[in-house]
Amino acid sequence: MGQTIVEKIFSKHAGKKVYAGDFVIAKLDLVMAHDTTCAWAIDPFYEIAQKVWDKNKIFIPFDHAFPAPNIQMAKLQAKIRVFANEQGITITTDGVCHQILSERFINPGNLILGADSHTPTGGGLGALTVGVGSTDAAVAMATGTCWFNVPQTIRIEITGKLKKGVFAKDVILSTAKRIGPEGGNYRVLEYGGETVKNFNISSRLTLTNMSAEMGAKAAIVAPDYQTTAYLKENSRPYVFNCNLKSDRDAKYEKIIHINVADLSPQIAMPPDIDNVEEVQKLESKKIKVDQVFIGSCTNCRIEDLDVVYLMWQKHDLNPQVRTIITPASKRVYLQALAKGYIKFFTKKNTIILSPGCGPCLGRHGGVLYDNEICVSTSNRNFTGRMGSPKAFIYLASPATAAASAITGHITDPRKYL
Numbered sequence: 001m002g003q004t005i006v007e008k009i010f011s012k013h014a015g016k017k018v019y020a021g022d023f024v025i026a027k028l029d030l031v032m033a034h035d036t037t038c039a040w041a042i043d044p045f046y047e048i049a050q051k052v053w054d055k056n057k058i059f060i061p062f063d064h065a066f067p068a069p070n071i072q073m074a075k076l077q078a079k080i081r082v083f084a085n086e087q088g089i090t091i092t093t094d095g096v097c098h099q100i101l102s103e104r105f106i107n108p109g110n111l112i113l114g115a116d117s118h119t120p121t122g123g124g125l126g127a128l129t130v131g132v133g134s135t136d137a138a139v140a141m142a143t144g145t146c147w148f149n150v151p152q153t154i155r156i157e158i159t160g161k162l163k164k165g166v167f168a169k170d171v172i173l174s175t176a177k178r179i180g181p182e183g184g185n186y187r188v189l190e191y192g193g194e195t196v197k198n199f200n201i202s203s204r205l206t207l208t209n210m211s212a213e214m215g216a217k218a219a220i221v222a223p224d225y226q227t228t229a230y231l232k233e234n235s236r237p238y239v240f241n242c243n244l245k246s247d248r249d250a251k252y253e254k255i256i257h258i259n260v261a262d263l264s265p266q267i268a269m270p271p272d273i274d275n276v277e278e279v280q281k282l283e284s285k286k287i288k289v290d291q292v293f294i295g296s297c298t299n300c301r302i303e304d305l306d307v308v309y310l311m312w313q314k315h316d317l318n319p320q321v322r323t324i325i326t327p328a329s330k331r332v333y334l335q336a337l338a339k340g341y342i343k344f345f346t347k348k349n350t351i352i353l354s355p356g357c358g359p360c361l362g363r364h365g366g367v368l369y370d371n372e373i374c375v376s377t378s379n380r381n382f383t384g385r386m387g388s389p390k391a392f393i394y395l396a397s398p399a400t401a402a403a404s405a406i407t408g409h410i411t412d413p414r415k416y417l
Contacts, residue, residue, distance in 0.1 A: 002247025037115035069364035095329030095355030124204035126223030160261030165414035295326030318408035
């Protein structure tokens with residue numbers, strides 16, 4: 001019987017042929033824990049070991065609240081610095097952990113553990129990147145291994161050419177509406193089809209990132225020429241096995257077919273990821289926007305900023321809207337700087353933050369107050385995510401966010417493209 005790409009990756013790292021449902025102990029290529037989860041992993045780590053299994057395979061980014069916005073976070077980060085110094089690990093402060101992983105570390109076929117729920121993002125590069133809690137991360141840092149019950153795979157076959165103004169974010173929001181917040185529980189979502197084949201890595205990372213909102217253990221896109229191009233762009237030429245894809249006779253739990261040829265811009269209304277509607281249906285309601293956030297590991301790569309820049313060429317932004325832009329990484333920031341975007345956005349009176357997570361999880365840089373409405377390019381809109389439990393978060397593409405910043409209310413982006 002053939003194997004899925006996920007079963008092949010687990011087989012390689014477990015040293016034997018495995019299938020969904022098997023229990024395995026697998027060797028890891030990398031372990032990530034950030035400025036919150038790493039602090040919680042330190043004490044359990046020292047109950048197991050005194051030295052990490054390989055200091056070059058432990059990645060510690062400060063991104064969720066950096067520079068520290070309060071004493072509590074400063075305390076956590078100080079604890080991590082002591083640990084990192086003892087272990088000889090370099091702390092990275094160059095942006096969102098998942099973006100840095102994609103730019104610098106993840107190769108097709110890798111098995112990577114990350115102490116963050118959005119670790120499935122890395123599957124856009126054809127790797128198996130799994131989110132875990134801090135205790136599992138502690139064990140992994142000590143041993144370089146982790147146990148798994150090999151998940152079932154749900155294949156999502158996406159076809160159809162996207163119309164003007166429709167992007168990967170709209171595709172994944174419509175997918176979330178169909179699958180629901182628990183439809184992928186302890187499954188791997190494998191994306192394929194002609195639409196995904198034509199997506200660049202930036203768009204694929206958007207798909208795999210938001211798979212976490214459907215309960216997925218991981219998500220993946222088989223590597224191809226787009227993957228090779230991305231790795232070369234990031235000065236990481238890497239030759240991967242051309243057989244790193246699911247076999248024709250692989251067994252899926254199910255296959256979901258989605259045609260996006262007639263898809264329009266989508267928006268997820270609070271407080272649920274599957275509470276999705278067409279943007280054009282909300283535009284007539286003139287829903288006033290207090291804040292626009294263009295950032296996070298979902299949608300603030302240079303390709304996203306390209307769209308925003310083009311849309312704002314001939315338009316001023318609504319002065320009543322706080323528009324916040326947070327590049328996903330230092331590399332993205334420098335790309336935007338080289339293209340003149342940082343100066344352009346600053347002249348548009350936007351707020352440019354240093355690369356990181358801040359506003360996405362309501363830590364700093366854009367916390368919402370009671371009854372405020374935010375259009376966000378991030379991945380979560382549940383109650384209290386970005387601040388007050390009485391605030392409202394609408395999730396949308398960078399194009400929809402950019403259009404809403406112009407008008408001051410939720411707006412279909414197609415008229416500005």
